[in-house]
Amino acid sequence: MSHQAQFTALVQWLQGAITPQERFTLSYNAEASDFIRFNHAKVRQAGHVQQASVDFKLIDDGRHANLNLTLSGDGDVDRQRLSEALHQLRETLTLLPEDPYLLLNEDDWQSSNVQDQPLPDSAHVVGQIARLGEGLDLVGIYAAGQLYRGFASSNGALGWHQANSFNFDWSLFHENGQAVKANYAGHAWSDEAFARRFNLAREQLAFLGHPSHTLAPGQYRAYLAPAALEEIIGMLCWGGFSAQSLADKTSPLQRLYSGDLALNPLVSLDEQVSGSLSPAFSGEGYRRSDLSLVVDGAARDQLVGSRSAAEYGLTANGAGWGESPSALSMKGGSLALDEVLQKLGTGLYISNLWYLNFSDRSAGRMTGMTRFATFWVEDGKIKAPVSTMRFDDSVYSLLGSALEELTTERELILSASTYSQRDTSSNCLPGALIGRLTLTL
Template identity: 45%
Template sequence: MQQYFERLADAVCTLAEGAERVTLSFSAEATDFIRFNRAAVRQATHVEQRYGSVSVIADGRRATGTLSLRGELGLDIQALLAERATLLAQLPHIPQDRYLLLPSAIASSQRRTVGELPAAGQLIDAVSRHAAGTDMVGFYAGGPVVRAYADSRGQRNWHEVDSFLFEWSLYRSGDQAVKSSYAGSQWSEAQFAARMAQARAQCELLGRARKTLAPGDYRVYLSPVAVGELLGTLSWGGFGLKAVNTGVSTLIQLHRGEAALHKGVTLTEATAGGIAPSFQDDGFVKPDAVPLVAAGRIAGTLAAPRSAMEYGVAANGSGPEESPESLAMAAGTLPPAEALKALGTGVYVSNLHYLNYSDRQACRMTGMTRFACFWVENGELAAPIDVMRFDDSFIRMFGSGLVALTDSVELLPDNATYGARQLRSISAPGAIVEGLRFTL
């Protein structure tokens, strides 16, 4: 496919009359989608799709059009050239954009991550063996995903990653279920079996009498998935340059020096360690890492080209939303196997959902516990708890309230597949937090 893209780029990214620069962004995937119900296949589909976005730029103006491509080189070149001609005719009628910023240096790159993904039959057989006898519902998406960029200056960027994401739930009865996931580039049936076995064990625990907790402050263990869900919410306006300069960043207290996170908290846009591309649609190449929080204090922001132009700073490869695509929280020192013992007595939170801000300026979040959450006594899972709502500040939870972070992190890819598979991800450890506030 890379050769196909190169030939598209050579044909389209030429300086036509009326353009100072022509760019081509390309995305593609070849994905197996498999849905399971009652541990049996309900739907199995294979999807291949390709899209090309051509832009023409001149005199501070830019026009862009996106086409679905057929994968037939001659026809696709013809369609993109016709789109380019249409855009060139429209370009003089588009208002100038005073914040338009394009890269001056040419920075080509190439990344190809070859994975070992299960064939559809192999995955189905594994589910049949390890989920037999359960009411398991699940969704698998796996295969190569491509992002690429080219322009008329000669820059070429190619990003191709083989990856998979398998999410499933073991349903027990009523509203009781255990949710699990397994993701990566190297499929291991042994790892899948271990996660399924852990889910089975927790599903059995759901059969115990529920414990109802009164509203109040509790010592909790947040699984890496729960921490990732909090970090995902923090990404809504927490790290962008424009949000900081307009005073709406949810971490504005840290930027103003009014508060700090625990010294053990380090957050990084870790592009080199993620699965998202190291370039964006304007052609800017991202650093391997952008420090955001170091030892509890602000270390940087994500600067999209438009914000960089507006505020007179250097762009660092962020997309227009200035939201991280490969956000990583550094690990701590607590072995995961000792997490419940370190928790002692409190609440084990496996998942959170319906997260939102209850007070953006205070970085205060609210949401619900979900799936298998348990009361813990003397370091052991004792009883499932009823669904609870929490309302607490991220700055407090991961500031004065943080007790420990686990010494390993889990990669949590974005599970969105609407329109196309996504390459965003979060890497998060588990965390013990003192005094998480449950309100009802």
């Protein structure tokens, strides 16, 4: 039985099992994934995961409770598990008060999106990695497979989503202990594109053998590669676009949404649900569409979940838990990749950042460390690696007054999270040329 048929059968059974006054929502999550772990460019562990589960919410007169059930794939067994869950939730509801912020979607919408691009053969991918990584200390994890999401409600809403993807997250280590971290992900594998990405990492690895260049604290020109920019954007997603955070004045982009400050006109950020790995519906049963979060440096749309909509009189737009973007897309600029070093001139080429946190959340100021392949560039040429440094700067400078250019080419960065299941979140980002980045130590 296919995943969609399995889900449909459970929905049909549940429709006939509830009483007239009861209502339900049922969210389906499944995957069929290959996981391959590499060390010294050789396969050290390989496995295949097939799993499916449902999140079942029962609602009765403003009270609600939910259970997560692992499915076996056997229709009879899974219906029995759902029946037992229904009984348990009915008993639980009698103990609960009404929820004042429960806001159910009454629409009986229908949505279906099946992205069935053929995935690369895992044996072929292993061969390409082994060939390019021969003789190198390569460590990494390759994950690929089908992801399935479904939603149904007692009101007749029904959504189905299937997406195929691969994600190779790896590092090349130098004998001195330094490393270059890289990633290649997407929907359709290209040997040529992978080779280009791999060769760039290999070129950077060679520079790690040079003596380190020591920098004093201060302000420096810098180029942030897409992976480094993702860390900064990721911090902004911690409540930055959330209706809840904006309403209680804790958003790091509070001053942007109030209109007191603006980002550089080069900056446009969308929640690009269409064509992404993320489903066009939420686990709460609201349809999701593309949103313009920042347009030409100015704030526009917010991410609104149902509870925020109920509490603040807003219209829910399908935002999930935490009201964070799950398919963020940043508009590219005019800077060609092969011109990055020339345009940087003298300054820092930063491949990765890590350990970020807010140093002043209300001001959009954050701090963090450079990581892995960070290089000192002079007159458009890489001269030496730079020891780990700490930065502390405001987003209104990094993506505002100090931002000079964005690259034309963007990189699709898929979430590498596999806690409980593979994540469907993604970011599509350019690189950023920054006129001044503040290093504190």
